[in-house]
Amino acid sequence: MSGNSGNAILKFPVQNEHEFESNRIKIVNPNVRSHIRIRCCIAGGGPAGMMLGFLLARAGVSVVVLEKHADFLRDFRGDTIHPSTLEVMHELGILQDFLRRPHQEVRELGGQIGDEYVSLVDFSHLPTHCRFLALMPQWDFLDFLASHAKRYPTFKLEMQGEVIDLLQEEGRVVGVRAKTPNGPFEIRADLIIGADGRHSVVREKAELKVDNFGAPMDVLWFRVSRQPSDGEQTLGRIVKGRMMVMLNRGDYWQCAYLIRKGDFEQIKQKGLEAFRDDIVSVTPFLRDRVDELKAWEPIKLLTVLVDRLQKWYRPGLLCIGDAAHAMSPIGGVGINLAIQDAVAAANILADRLSRGTATMVDLERVQWRREFPTRVTQGVQVFIQDRLIQRILGSNEQVRLPWPVKLIKRWPFLRRIPARLLGVGFRAEHVRTPEVSSGR
Numbered sequence: 202m203s204g205n206s207g208n209a210i211l212k213f214p215v216q217n218e219h220e221f222e223s224n225r226i227k228i229v230n231p232n233v234r235s236h237i238r239i240r241c242c243i244a245g246g247g248p249a250g251m252m253l254g255f256l257l258a259r260a261g262v263s264v265v266v267l268e269k270h271a272d273f274l275r276d277f278r279g280d281t282i283h284p285s286t287l288e289v290m291h292e293l294g295i296l297q298d299f300l301r302r303p304h305q306e307v308r309e310l311g312g313q314i315g316d317e318y319v320s321l322v323d324f325s326h327l328p329t330h331c332r333f334l335a336l337m338p339q340w341d342f343l344d345f346l347a348s349h350a351k352r353y354p355t356f357k358l359e360m361q362g363e364v365i366d367l368l369q370e371e372g373r374v375v376g377v378r379a380k381t382p383n384g385p386f387e388i389r390a391d392l393i394i395g396a397d398g399r400h401s402v403v404r405e406k407a408e409l410k411v412d413n414f415g416a417p418m419d420v421l422w423f424r425v426s427r428q429p430s431d432g433e434q435t436l437g438r439i440v441k442g443r444m445m446v447m448l449n450r451g452d453y454w455q456c457a458y459l460i461r462k463g464d465f466e467q468i469k470q471k472g473l474e475a476f477r478d479d480i481v482s483v484t485p486f487l488r489d490r491v492d493e494l495k496a497w498e499p500i501k502l503l504t505v506l507v508d509r510l511q512k513w514y515r516p517g518l519l520c521i522g523d524a525a526h527a528m529s530p531i532g533g534v535g536i537n538l539a540i541q542d543a544v545a546a547a548n549i550l551a552d553r554l555s556r557g558t559a560t561m562v563d564l565e566r567v568q569w570r571r572e573f574p575t576r577v578t579q580g581v582q583v584f585i586q587d588r589l590i591q592r593i594l595g596s597n598e599q600v601r602l603p604w605p606v607k608l609i610k611r612w613p614f615l616r617r618i619p620a621r622l623l624g625v626g627f628r629a630e631h632v633r634t635p636e637v638s639s640g641r
């Protein structure tokens with residue numbers, strides 16, 4: 202994997218077709234298939250890709266992030282920023298700046314199970330600077346990371362740069378082929394990172410083997426307006442055969458309604474009126490505004506996947522985030538695991554990459570470091586899916602409190618355990634990479 206091109210890689214003449222210009226790759230002649238060489242090329246500008254790009258650039262490594270969309274504006278991409286991610290931002294010295302952006306702070310999570318309300322999670326005892334979960338649209342979060350990454354001259358972000366293939370030589374990945382509205386181009390790099398999400402093109406082209414763990418449910422996301430009398434609580438609601446999670450987003454509720462896997466078509470056939478009735482049966486206080494759902498279009502289906510690569514790397518290539526392991530929405534931990542992967546990858550690889558000496562052993566170390574927390578988290582998610590959610594969605598009986606909930610209800614200090622699991626998770630990562638360049 203080691204490269205020989207020195208660290209001043211951005212000085213590449215790049216064959217005169219491209220030049221690096223204020224963090225953009227400018228394609229001068231769109232008709233010429235041209236290529237660029239750089240230390241690290243990241244496919245995907247989601248939480249994993251943007252955080253890794255930021256950390257590597259901060260450590261002085263030349264890095265380009267290719268994001269296929271023109272902007273970060275995608276609805277319902279997951280908006281939960283957990284205390285572990287806020288801690289990473291504290292370590293990077295950007296937490297206060299982040300908290301100045303509009304967000305909501307959730308300090309406690311509860312569940313309405315049948316007729317009973319139980320407070321289940323209390324973040325107030327976490328050993329972190331922020332003892333709350335921040336809710337912020339993911340595009341704001343990504344935009345925030347991009348704005349900080351762009352302060353470093355070795356960071357490049359190419360929007361509308363879609364990776365379509367890998368360049369391989371003698372069994373080693375040496376680059377990517379990408380397309381933009383201005384034409385195709387190739388980028389050669391010492392290391393390619395697949396951070397292109399759960400439908401990763403990179404992992405498919407690299408023929409990495411995936412283990413699928415299945416899921417009994419899908420999720421319908423939609424929003425309904427919120428009124429002051431509704432209360433503040435972000436909470437889960439469970440009644441006979443139905444489950445919904447409601448996130449307080451200020452003037453609206455972001456709702457995640459769970460359905461049995463593959464049932465969306467059937468629900469649509471029954472009609473919007475029947476769907477609205479279902480929502481009211483879980484959340485009676487929405488009766489006066491459920492009519493805001495006037496069409497199926499704003500109701501988005503999330504097909505739930507839980508999977509994990511057997512091997513996260515190949516010579517010249519590493520996958521992180523959802524590309525390495527798609528998470529169930531239970532606990533809303535996907536973003537945070539993606540961020541933790543990025544921090545671990547930067548800690549292990551930044552110095553090696555800047556010297557051009559990264560090896561397969563380093564890539565293996567990243568998987569070793571992150572596979573354990575991923576396995577355990579997915580194990581807990583699959584357990585909850587199979588033991589609780591499948592039973593509830595398949596039944597018409599009144600829900601009784603599961604025994605762990607009864608224990609928490611009886612001894613409220615136990616709420617610290619789920620708070621720790623959700624807020625910090627297993628094997629928390631800390632920023633160990635230096636700030637080599639002071640940024641612009």
Ligand SMILES: Cc1cc2nc3c(=O)[nH]c(=O)nc-3n(C[C@H](O)[C@H](O)[C@H](O)COP(=O)(O)OP(=O)(O)OC[C@H]3O[C@@H](n4cnc5c(N)ncnc54)[C@H](O)[C@@H]3O)c2cc1C
Nearest residue numbers: 245247248249269279364397398522523533534535536539
């Ligand atoms: C509807 C929904 C709701 C969710 N809710 C939550 C939640 O509340 N909390 C939570 O923690 N997690 C949630 N998740 C999961 C969370 O969004 C992911 O786990 C997390 O975003 C993973 O980050 P990532 O960077 O690995 O991948 P992604 O966020 O998927 O980012 C991948 C990026 O790569 C880009 N891309 C894809 N293909 C290419 C290509 N070929 N070339 C270039 N770019 C490409 C994509 O446009 C995207 O920007 C939700 C997911 C969905 C779909």
